[in-house]
Amino acid sequence: MPKDPPASPETALEGASAAEPAPASGTKDRILETAMRLFHEQGYNATGISTILREAKVNAGSLYHFYGSKEALLVGVLQRYVEMLRPIVLEPQEQATDDPIERVFALLAWYRMGLEITGCTMGCPIGNLAIEVGDSHPNIRELIDLNFRNWSRGVRQWLDDAGDRLPPDTDREALSHFILTVMEGAVMQARASGDLVPYDASVAQLRSYFDLLETAAPGGARSRAKVSARTEPLQ
């Protein structure tokens, strides 16, 4: 059973503020968090500096004192996401369950919660930026890639932890990329359709894939309780 209900994706961001020893102003953090929220809600290009200034209650000079340009602000946002990945995204799932494979699906359920709360309007902030500004400047693309690679590496650790529940020749590196692929693609489709049906369908297919993999693993076909009839070995 779950140990601890993880915070929703949309409320989890605030929790990362008080981590550092409160370095003076707070203005810089307010700018960063406002930019993070607006970039997520509206996208990077659609978010004007003036909107950030208004919502963060900051003057233009202050923003440009801390961040030399809008792009530098984006870099700051992406660096923050790198910092937040483990404590906000991965660790809550590790708290939620000890089962390494269930952690994968707990993570997918966490993103589902983000979709549900926003009525399928806001997707993965990194994925959004990957598509909108992914190839504008090299260091930005690399920061987005870093977020993705860390995400996949975290999932990959879980897959490694699953041991012989997966077939020994399973390409766990590829499988971890695949899981990120499924999450991002499913979120995109949920936003386009305006409901969670395609998201749930994709997660269900991924679950079916894992069931088949576990059935094929040396651990045996009986390791999991509810394996659908179609995953039985030949009758």
Add this chain to the structure above:
Amino acid sequence: MPKDPPASPETALEGASAAEPAPASGTKDRILETAMRLFHEQGYNATGISTILREAKVNAGSLYHFYGSKEALLVGVLQRYVEMLRPIVLEPQEQATDDPIERVFALLAWYRMGLEITGCTMGCPIGNLAIEVGDSHPNIRELIDLNFRNWSRGVRQWLDDAGDRLPPDTDREALSHFILTVMEGAVMQARASGDLVPYDASVAQLRSYFDLLETAAPGGARSRAKVSARTEPLQ
């Protein structure tokens, strides 16, 4: 063996122009095709009307004679994509192979070609718009969704054609959404990483899933030639 090499995703667009009885000007088409290309290359928000005007060699008044606003132009682009889906995207794969499941992977190989040609800088134009402008206005979201639903429906037809090569209780509707999910997510990751590795990894995992499904199908484990060791029933 393949019957006919399908045109690449990046050159296929031009072929759809001469379909109609050449209705006068050509200006409208030139505007639409230029907008289609620029939205794909740069995104919707990052593309200025002035750029479209310059590259299409058209004056502002002409554009606004045909399209009342930038958003109306986007609607025109999305409608064009709806028209192009079957002749440009789906039918070439049906020409390429008769095997319904191989058509799925031929389609994925087609998108891979688009990534390869552009050096992993341009993704799926619909997916890009889904994320960037997906929830700006309802009719736009619906047009994007229409593109996705038609895409999935086409794939779903192939899955139906596969008959008993898939387990009878397979949720083919969900599986067709899943395939779109994998394509879009894999394209996103390829753009972020700047190479095709995560794309190929995701497609390989999807292939592995299909192998497992086919093995579990009543048609039997021996229907396909090269099934990896891990897909064997219990040893």
Add this chain to the structure above:
DNA sequence: GAGGCATTTGAGTGATCGATCAAATTATCT
């Protein structure tokens, strides 16, 4: 409390945004 540095103020920069419109031109039809 004086000096020095970080931060904040907020008016203002030129550039570009999407969009407008009257006039000129071209095409279509009688």
Add this chain to the structure above:
DNA sequence: AGATAATTTGATCGATCACTCAAATGCCTC
């Protein structure tokens, strides 16, 4: 040819864009 409609021209609109900067204010140390 003449009338009517469709299309094209291109200057121009106000709004907003990302951004600058000199001056004012706060904060810390000595």
